[in-house]
Amino acid sequence: MHFFLLQSFFPFLLIASFLSINVELSLCQNDQHFTNCSSELNCGSVGGISYPFWGVNRASYCGKAGYEVQCQDNVPVFNMKGVSYRILQMNTTTNWTVKVARNDYWGSICNPTFVNTTLNFSLFDYVSTYTNMTLYYQCPTTITLPNVQYCNTSSVFYLTRSMTVGQPSPVTCINVVIVPVYTTAALAIEAGQTTTITDAIDGGFSLQLQIDNDQCDKCLESGGQCGLNTTTNSGFSCFCADQAYASTCNGTSSSSQGGGTSVPCHSLINYTYGTPSLLFVLDD
Ligand SMILES: *[C@@H]1O[C@H](CO)[C@@H](O)[C@H](O)[C@H]1NC(C)=O
Ligand SMILES: *[C@@H]1O[C@H](CO)[C@@H](O)[C@H](O)[C@H]1NC(C)=O
Ligand SMILES: *[C@@H]1O[C@H](CO)[C@@H](O)[C@H](O)[C@H]1NC(C)=O
Ligand SMILES: *[C@@H]1O[C@H](CO)[C@@H](O)[C@H](O)[C@H]1NC(C)=O
Ligand SMILES: *[C@@H]1O[C@H](CO)[C@@H](O)[C@H](O)[C@H]1NC(C)=O
Ligand SMILES: *[C@@H]1O[C@H](CO)[C@@H](O)[C@H](O)[C@H]1NC(C)=O
Ligand SMILES: *[C@@H]1O[C@H](CO)[C@@H](O)[C@H](O)[C@H]1NC(C)=O
Numbered sequence: 001m002h003f004f005l006l007q008s009f010f011p012f013l014l015i016a017s018f019l020s021i022n023v024e025l026s027l028c029q030n031d032q033h034f035t036n037c038s039s040e041l042n043c044g045s046v047g048g049i050s051y052p053f054w055g056v057n058r059a060s061y062c063g064k065a066g067y068e069v070q071c072q073d074n075v076p077v078f079n080m081k082g083v084s085y086r087i088l089q090m091n092t093t094t095n096w097t098v099k100v101a102r103n104d105y106w107g108s109i110c111n112p113t114f115v116n117t118t119l120n121f122s123l124f125d126y127v128s129t130y131t132n133m134t135l136y137y138q139c140p141t142t143i144t145l146p147n148v149q150y151c152n153t154s155s156v157f158y159l160t161r162s163m164t165v166g167q168p169s170p171v172t173c174i175n176v177v178i179v180p181v182y183t184t185a186a187l188a189i190e191a192g193q194t195t196t197i198t199d200a201i202d203g204g205f206s207l208q209l210q211i212d213n214d215q216c217d218k219c220l221e222s223g224g225q226c227g228l229n230t231t232t233n234s235g236f237s238c239f240c241a242d243q244a245y246a247s248t249c250n251g252t253s254s255s256s257q258g259g260g261t262s263v264p265c266h267s268l269i270n271y272t273y274g275t276p277s278l279l280f281v282l283d284d
């Protein structure tokens with residue numbers, strides 16, 4: 001009877017220990033922070049959106065506060081000071097910039113949110129390649145400026161530079177909105193080339209991300225993913241395949257213990273192996 005019990009339990013114990021080893025192995029080889037932050041933001045056709053941005057499929061610890069992205073109609077957008085911006089492109093290879101365009105101006109300048117483009121300088125700064133466009137809405141009929149776009153209800157005047165002497169002043173227009181465009185696009189409009197004001201604004205402008213580029217570059221080079229220190233909920237962490245580190249992954253072949261990932265994995269295997277062996281002895 002005793003022998004029979006052992007015989008029927010033995011395969012079960014083997015299977016149980018085999019399963020637990022596999023589960024623990026996959027856990028220790030893929031730190032959940034590393035796995036989660038390895039995915040780029042999944043929204044529409046704009047690829048390459050990563051740290052410091054988070055949201056949608058990227059957990060909040062994959063980015064920094066203030067850089068939350070939402071996916072609206074398959075377009076990645078973020079809000080800043082009352083205006084929604086769509087992300088057109090992210091460039092991590094050159095100084096960590098992002099090309100954005102005002103979402104309310106997308107496709108038409110006729111019905112925007114009447115709010116100036118104002119940056120939160122703790123998150124973004126301008127790159128020197130931009131020019132402020134000024135758009136004038138609901139102007140007195142006495143005003144005529146050379147640059148005009150006809151909308152259904154009224155006309156919109158726009159200037160690529162500050163007012164020059166001799167121009168009629170549109171200061172009495174009801175709404176005035178400043179929108180940055182690439183200087184090349186502003187120059188094309190000034191030169192009377194085919195660029196329309198809508199195309200110029202939809203072309204967007206570049207913003208420099210206010211993050212420590214070097215810190216993230218070094219983490220990425222070591223095979224990690226940049227993220228938030230989840231212990232303090234602020235500051236930087238480098239998420240690596242085995243665990244989180246303060247700056248870079250510590251699991252290269254030059255490491256003194258012959259591979260950082262092997263240390264936590266071995267101790268887990270020994271623990272799970274030990275449990276069924278102990279049960280077997282007690283049963284006997
Ligand atoms: C990452 O985390 C987010 C938020 O918790 C979750 O929605 C998403 O499914 C996770 N993705 C992966 C690949 O684990
Ligand atoms: C600017 O961004 C920082 C970081 O997210 C935030 O704490 C601050 O409130 C923002 N400032 C404004 C004026 O929105
Ligand atoms: C990033 O910027 C560099 C230099 O301006 C450029 O060569 C590269 O194509 C850009 N990459 C992306 C994805 O925009
Ligand atoms: C990157 O930024 C540094 C310092 O702001 C600047 O000197 C350099 O020209 C920039 N590089 C590019 C390709 O924009
Ligand atoms: C935008 O800025 C201009 C110039 O500073 C100002 O005249 C205008 O009233 C501002 N518009 C809004 C909507 O705040
Ligand atoms: C453009 O306008 C913003 C305010 O909307 C201002 O902070 C910035 O200095 C202006 N830039 C130039 C080049 O005039
Ligand atoms: C003008 O009104 C028509 C019909 O309501 C609409 O289809 C069109 O998009 C409007 N155009 C602009 C520039 O708002």
Ligand SMILES: *[C@@H]1O[C@H](CO)[C@@H](O)[C@H](O)[C@H]1NC(C)=O
Nearest residue numbers: 229231232236237244245246
């Ligand atoms: C998180 O921050 C604390 C306090 O600065 C630091 O001691 C710890 O090493 C950091 N952890 C990671 C994984 O970055």
Ligand SMILES: *[C@@H]1O[C@H](CO)[C@@H](O)[C@H](O)[C@H]1NC(C)=O
Nearest residue numbers: 245248250251255256257260
């Ligand atoms: C990397 O691992 C080695 C060996 O475990 C250890 O001596 C060293 O302090 C670690 N370095 C960092 C930055 O964690």
Ligand SMILES: *[C@@H]1O[C@H](CO)[C@@H](O)[C@H](O)[C@H]1NC(C)=O
Nearest residue numbers: 263265266267268269270271
């Ligand atoms: C786990 O087993 C390995 C050999 O397989 C051994 O080198 C290591 O010291 C053991 N670790 C623990 C915590 O028992």
